[in-house]
Amino acid sequence: MLARRTLRSRVAKCSTYISTRCLSSITILPDASVQTFREQAFAADVPALLPRKSFEDLPAVQKWFLKDPIRIALNRSYLSRYGSAIxxxxxxxxxxxxxxxxxxxxxxxxxxxxxxxxxxxxxxxxxxxxxxxxxxxxxxxxxxxxxxxxxxxxxxxxxLAQAAIADLPQGLRDDVPIPKLVLAAGKGDIYDSSIWLGEAPTYTPLHRDPNPNLFVQLAGTKVVRLFRPNIGRSIFAKVQEKIGASASATMRGEEMMRGAEKKALEEEVWNDNEANEFRTAIWEAELSAGDGLFIPKGWWHSVKGVGAGMTGSVNWWFR
Structure with a gap:
């Protein structure tokens, strides 16, 4: 959404996943095989997009949402079967x-x-x-x-943010089976996994994860902005200095979601003004239903749900 410069050698690789003003192209893998994912994303330790609609067959994509041409809505009739889940x-x-x-x-x-x-x-x-x-x-x-x-x-x-899949009823867990890529690319075990449901606009502030992350869009549209570990640390440090705080980058709380820190983080990450010193360091991807994004360990990222109606996502942190 910002960017005046594109990487000329990779302009042809920018797709509908990526803003037409992308600064750093996020590679779209040629296929969704475990070998390709492991070599070009996981082992390379760089963000990567899976081929378009690689995850459109997840049961949750079809069962949890009503595909109205104008506005995506939750399938309340189906989800209410599990209404007692906390x-x-x-x-x-x-x-x-x-x-x-x-x-x-x-x-x-x-x-x-x-x-x-x-x-x-x-x-x-x-x-x-x-x-x-x-x-x-x-x-x-x-x-x-x-x-x-x-x-x-x-x-x-x-x-509904960061709801652990393991805590959901079995019927809902069956709707989001663990992708083969997650099980085969690393050590084969899951650190954690989450569901995210909410009407656009939704917002997750800049943060980093302690494990590699496969993020899959179930419904609606989300835009993800990513930064290399050293850049993310610089943004975080600048924000802390700006607001006169000294929070830990690894122990984040509600302060990210309100007040001065929320405003400062959002300004540094989502401000398209050329005065933003981190503008040229942004990697950006746009995901629709069925799309998947790999986020390497330690890469800082912020996520916005855009458009109208319901957005839904699922992610798996793995080792």
Whole structure:
């Protein structure tokens, strides 16, 4: 999304996965074989995109979402079968942010509320967690009752973020089987894995992972910006100095999601202005449903869900 310069020798390799203004081209592997992945991505220790739609056959792609031509939505009928499962949820309301653990049914109701009619009365799904959030569940009666002058835009958003697959019911785990690449490329074991579900825009701030990461898009569109380990450390250090803080790069908390640190990190990573000193160090990829991105160990990255409607992702950290 930024960049004035392209690597001329690799312009032809830029595809719809990558911004047309990409600074550093992320290699799109010629095939999805274990050998190619191991040699050109895993062992080479560089970000790489798998061939387009390599993961479109994951059951979750078909089962979890309704493919409306205008707006992607969750398949509530299917997911509600597992409504009692407890999942981590991030709730944001302007500059306020909190994390909680609630049932999957709670999350589904929040998503339904956030995409329906709103008024100024607090709703039980939000007010206990985010002060002054406004939302009501949609019903035919309330839609007919409220005039346009009383309606207000939604103020609270929910994001099912980093829900460990191992903690999900077996039926949902079966919908996201571990890819062969993850099992065969490294030592064959999984450090952890997560599900991410939320309506765009979604946001994950700049961070690094302690293990290699295969990130797969299930629905919607996400843009990922990556930095080499040394560049990421420099950005993090600059932000800490700018806000007068001294946080640890390996122990990250809610401070990344609100206040001065959130604003400063987002400015350094997503600002397309030429004054941004890290502009030429950005690697960027855009992922749609079925696309997969390999993120090497230690590479810093930030992720945004863009467009309209639901976004969904799954990732596996492996050794």
């Amino acid at each position: 999942v981590p949820i991030e709730i944001s309301n302007n500059e306020q942010f909190s994390r909680t653990e609630q049932s999957l049914s709670f999350f589904l109701e929040c998503v339904n509320a956030s995409s329906s009619t709103f008024d100024t009365r607090p709703n039980r799904y939000f007010s206990a967690y985010v002060p002054n959030a406004r939302a009501i569940k949609r019903t035919k009666r309330c839609n007919d009752f409220f005039s346009a002058s009383t309606l207000t835009a939604p103020t609270a958003r929910t994001y």
